[in-house]
Amino acid sequence: MTEAAPVVLLVICAAPPAARVAELAERLRNDGWDIYPVLTEAAAAWVDPESLARITGHPVKREPRGPQEPKSLPRADAIIVAPATFNTINQWAAGTNDTAALGILNEALGSGTPIIASPYAKAVLAAHPAFSRSIELLAGTGVRFTATDALRPAVPDGPFQWKAVLDLLATLDRD
Numbered sequence: 033m034t035e036a037a038p039v040v041l042l043v044i045c046a047a048p049p050a051a052r053v054a055e056l057a058e059r060l061r062n063d064g065w066d067i068y069p070v071l072t073e074a075a076a077a078w079v080d081p082e083s084l085a086r087i088t089g090h091p092v093k094r095e096p097r098g099p100q101e102p103k104s105l106p107r108a109d110a111i112i113v114a115p116a117t118f119n120t121i122n123q124w125a126a127g128t129n130d131t132a133a134l135g136i137l138n139e140a141l142g143s144g145t146p147i148i149a150s151p152y153a154k155a156v157l158a159a160h161p162a163f164s165r166s167i168e169l170l171a172g173t174g175v176r177f178t179a180t181d182a183l184r185p186a187v188p189d190g191p192f193q194w195k196a197v198l199d200l201l202a203t204l205d206r207d
Contacts, residue, residue, distance in 0.1 A: 036066070037064050037065060037066040038064070038065055038066065038109040038110070039065070039066045039068065039106050039107065039108050039109050039110075040060060040065045040066070040067055040068070040108060040109065040110045040111065040112055040201075041068050041070055041105060041108045041110075041111045041112070041136060041140075042056070042057060042060070042067050042068065042069045042070065042088075042111075042112050042114070043070045043071075043072070043111060043112065043113040043114075043116075043120075043133050043136060043137060044069060044070065044071050044072065044075045044078075044079060044114070044115070045072045045074070045075050045113065045115050045116055045117040045119070045120045045133070045152075046072060046074035046075040046077065046078055046117060047078070047115040047117050047152040047153075048078075048115075048152070048192075049114065049115040049152055049183045049192040050075050050078035050079050050115060051078045051079070052191070052192055053069075053079060053084070053114070054080070054083055054084055054087050055191070055192070055194060056112075056114060056194045056197065056198075057069065057084060057087045057088055058087055059194060059198060060112075060198075060201075061087065061088070063198070063201075065110075066089075066090075067087075067088040067089075067090065068088065068090050068093070068105050068106070068108070069081075069084050069085070069088055069090065069092045069093065070092070070093045070094075070105075070132060070133050070136055071092055071093070071094045071133065072117075072120060072131060072133045072134075073094065073131060074119075076094060079092070081094075091104075093105065093132055094132060095132055105136070107145075108140070108145050109145075109146075109204075110145065110146045110147070110148065110201060110204055111136070111137070111140050111145055111146070111147045111148070112147075112148050112149075112150075112197060112201065113137065113147065113148070113149040113150065114148075114149070114150040114152075114183065114194075114197050115150060115151070115152030115183055116149040116150055116151045116152060117151075117152060117153060118151075118153040118154075118157040118158070118160070118163055120133065120134070120137075121149070121151060121153075121163065121166045121167060121170070122162050122163065122166045124137050124138065124166070124170065125165070125166035125167075125169045125170050126166075141170075141173050141174075141175075144174075146174075146176070146204050147174070147175045147176065148175075148176050148177075148178070148197060148200045148201055149170070149175055149176070149177050149178070150177070150178040150182055150183050150196060150197050151163075151167065151177060151178070151179075151180040152180070152183050152184075153180060158180050176200050176203075178196040178197060178200060179196065182196035182197075183196070183197075
């Protein structure tokens with residue numbers, strides 16, 4: 033009998049790396065993860081959902097389930113938020129729960145599911161006092177963060193740096 037692959041929920045926010053998040057999904061799949069993608073509403077403009085569904089083997093979730101609908105996501109072994117925008121990080125820290133993505137993230141804080149977040153914000157937004165407070169609050173609950181500029185290309189127009197996310201994920205106990 034083969035063992036099921038560990039499940040990762042990949043929450044994708046609206047920022048430039050979202051346009052190339054399929055690269056991260058492919059690397060996760062190659063590392064043995066079963067990936068369930070979840071988009072923030074704004075990220076839908078950045079991502080090709082059909083391509084992402086093809087890579088992951090699962091439909092892309094964008095909206096909360098209705099009261100009569102069954103749960104569509106399995107229990108996750110880990111959650112990745114990449115890119116994690118200024119808006120999502122601040123709403124998450126404030127406990128806002130009005131989208132599928134925020135609902136998943138808020139529930140995960142209480143469930144003990146390991147969460148990795150890779151912030152992606154302009155320097156002027158990253159300097160906002162609410163941003164550092166939100167990251168500090170979420171880190172205090174166990175969320176593991178990459179550096180805010182970890183995803184940025186090493187050279188202009190170069191590939192996004194998914195390695196920081198993958199390195200943190202590799203530190204999780206997958207038993």
